[in-house]
Amino acid sequence: MNLERVAVIGGGPGGLYAARLLKRSHPDAEVTVYEQSSPDTTFGFGVGLASRTQRNLRDADAASLDAIVAAAHPHEMSMQVGSEVARLAHGDLLAIARTTLLAVLQQHAQDAGVHLRFGERREAADLDADLVIAADGINSATRTQLTDEFEPRIDTGAGLYLWCGTDFALPSAIFVPVITEHGTFVAHAYPYAADRSTFLIETDEATWRRAGFDASTDRTAPQDSDEVSLQYLQDAFAETLQHHRLIGNRTKWMRFRTVGCTRWHSGNVVLLGDAAHTAHYSIGSGTKLAMEDAIALDHALTSAANLDDALTEYERIRRPAVEHLQQIAHRSELWWESFPQRMDLPVDQLMIAYMTRAGKVGLDRFAESAPTVVSQGLASYASRPAGTVSPTDITDWILAQPLAHHGADFATRIAPADLRDAPTTAKLDVVSTAAWDAEADTVVDNAPQAEILWLTGPDSRVAVLNRLDLAERLLRATSATVVVEAPETHRADVAAGLASARAHLAFFTEPASAEPEPVMSGTGAPT
CATH class of the missing domain: 3.50.50.60 (FAD/NAD(P)-binding domain)
Incomplete structure (x- = not known):
C-alpha cells in the first residue's frame, strides 16, 4: 500500500x-x-x-x-510488610x-x-x-x-492514587504498605535511574477523606502538586524513602480510568x-x-x-x-483496592497471592523464577516449618495438605463429595461478573449462616477466577469453611487460590463442555 x-x-x-x-x-x-x-x-x-x-x-x-x-x-523486585521482606531476583x-x-x-x-x-x-x-x-x-x-x-x-475505579518520585535509587522495586492513624497507604515504587525512583501511592476513599486529602485535592491548582499529601506521605514512608524527599510533577490524587x-x-x-x-x-x-x-x-x-x-x-x-x-x-x-485486608498473611504467601492474583502468572511458572519465595509461602500455607517444602508437583502438593478449620478436620484440601448436599452446607451459584461489584456485595452481606459455603458457577476460567475472588471475600467476612467448585481443567488456578488464602477447600468436576480458553499474554518477568 x-x-x-x-x-x-x-x-x-x-x-x-x-x-x-x-x-x-x-x-x-x-x-x-x-x-x-x-x-x-x-x-x-x-x-x-x-x-x-x-x-x-x-x-x-x-x-x-x-x-x-x-x-x-x-532492578529486582521485593515486597515488604512490617519487618518481613520477600525478594525476587530477576x-x-x-x-x-x-x-x-x-x-x-x-x-x-x-x-x-x-x-x-x-x-x-x-x-x-x-x-x-x-x-x-x-x-x-x-x-x-x-x-x-x-x-x-x-x-x-470509560469506567472509573474506586481507589485513589498519585504519582510522585524521589531523589535516590531504591535498591529494588518494592511494594510496601504503611498504616497511619487515618488508614492504609500502599506504595508501588521502583528505581529508574542512578538517582531517581518512581513512587506511586494508593489508598481507599475512606482513608483519603480521613486524611483530609479530599480538601487538599480541591485546593491544588491544575499546574501544581498537592504538597499537603506529599509531605504527609513523605513522613509516612520515611523508612522506605531512607528519609529522602518526595518529588511532585503535577501530582494529585486520581482515580484510574479504564x-x-x-x-x-x-x-x-x-x-x-x-x-x-x-x-x-x-x-x-x-x-x-x-x-x-x-x-x-x-x-x-x-x-x-x-x-x-x-x-x-x-x-x-x-x-x-x-x-x-x-x-x-x-x-x-x-485486588490492590482490597489489599489491606490481606496484610495478615506472611509476606512470602502474600507474594504468591500477588503473583497469581489475576491469572496472568501460574504458580508453577512463578516457582521457576522464585523457588525460595514459593517454598516459604507454601510452608506458611501448610503451617510447616520454613525451608521444609520443595514439592515436585506444586498443584498436587497444595491439594494434598490437611486442613483444620473451626473444629472440622479435612484430610486434604479437596472437599468430600457428600459435603456438597449436607444439611450444614449452603450452595451459592456465583453469576456476578465481578467479585467486588454491587451484586457481589449483596452476596457477601447476605451470606447464609452455614458451616460450609459451597460456591458453584460457570465452567470458564474467567468465572472460576471470579469465584475464587468472591470466595476470598466470604472467607474473610464469615466463619464458614469456603469451598470453590471448578472443572478439573482449572485445577492449577484453584490450587494457587488455596495457597493464596482465597478459599479453604476445592471440589473438581468434569467440564460441561470443552471450551477454548483465551491465550494468556504472559511476560518473562513478574508484573
Whole structure:
C-alpha cells in the first residue's frame, strides 16, 4: 500500500515509535508528528519495561531498543510488610526515565526521517494526510471529537492514587504498605535511574477523606502538586524513602480510568495507545501497550492492500490481546483496592497471592523464577516449618495438605463429595461478573449462616477466577469453611487460590463442555 503523508497527533512514546516504524516501512512517505508541548515537557517519572515487552520491541526495531536499554536502569523486585521482606531476583526488569525515553525515541524518529513539530496543537479534521494516527493520550481530543464514531466507554475505579518520585535509587522495586492513624497507604515504587525512583501511592476513599486529602485535592491548582499529601506521605514512608524527599510533577490524587472503544478507527483516523484503551498500572504500563499497538499497526499497513483493510486488520489482530490484558488488569486493580485486608498473611504467601492474583502468572511458572519465595509461602500455607517444602508437583502438593478449620478436620484440601448436599452446607451459584461489584456485595452481606459455603458457577476460567475472588471475600467476612467448585481443567488456578488464602477447600468436576480458553499474554518477568 502506498502512503504519501502520515500525520501523528501526540509525541509520546507510542506516537514517536509508530512514526519511526512507519517511516522505515514506507520510506517515501512524509511522516510528521505534532506535539502540543515542548520536546522536554513530560509528566510522570519512570517507565517500566518487562522482558516480554523488550523482546517485542527488539523484534520490531533492535536499534531503538538497544538505545533504550543502554539508558535504562535494571532492578529486582521485593515486597515488604512490617519487618518481613520477600525478594525476587530477576535481571530482566528495566525502567527508564520518561524524559530519557522520549529523548531516545525523538532522536530515532528524526534519524529515520520523521518530522517533529513541537508546540503545535492539531486536530484530525484539519490535517491533509492519507493516515492520521491519534496517539493523544487518555484525554484524547480526537476520541472526544469523534465520539459517535469510536463510541468510547470509560469506567472509573474506586481507589485513589498519585504519582510522585524521589531523589535516590531504591535498591529494588518494592511494594510496601504503611498504616497511619487515618488508614492504609500502599506504595508501588521502583528505581529508574542512578538517582531517581518512581513512587506511586494508593489508598481507599475512606482513608483519603480521613486524611483530609479530599480538601487538599480541591485546593491544588491544575499546574501544581498537592504538597499537603506529599509531605504527609513523605513522613509516612520515611523508612522506605531512607528519609529522602518526595518529588511532585503535577501530582494529585486520581482515580484510574479504564478506557475502551467500540471502534478504534474511522475513515483515515486510527486511535493508538491510551487514546483507544487503558489498563491498570499494576499489570502493565500504557507505554508498553502503545508501543505494541504501533508494531501491530505497522505490520497491518505493510501487508494490507488498502487503508481500510489495514486498519480493520490492525484492530482485528490487536484488540483481543488488549481486551484480554484489560480483563487481567481489572482483576489486579480490584485486588490492590482490597489489599489491606490481606496484610495478615506472611509476606512470602502474600507474594504468591500477588503473583497469581489475576491469572496472568501460574504458580508453577512463578516457582521457576522464585523457588525460595514459593517454598516459604507454601510452608506458611501448610503451617510447616520454613525451608521444609520443595514439592515436585506444586498443584498436587497444595491439594494434598490437611486442613483444620473451626473444629472440622479435612484430610486434604479437596472437599468430600457428600459435603456438597449436607444439611450444614449452603450452595451459592456465583453469576456476578465481578467479585467486588454491587451484586457481589449483596452476596457477601447476605451470606447464609452455614458451616460450609459451597460456591458453584460457570465452567470458564474467567468465572472460576471470579469465584475464587468472591470466595476470598466470604472467607474473610464469615466463619464458614469456603469451598470453590471448578472443572478439573482449572485445577492449577484453584490450587494457587488455596495457597493464596482465597478459599479453604476445592471440589473438581468434569467440564460441561470443552471450551477454548483465551491465550494468556504472559511476560518473562513478574508484573
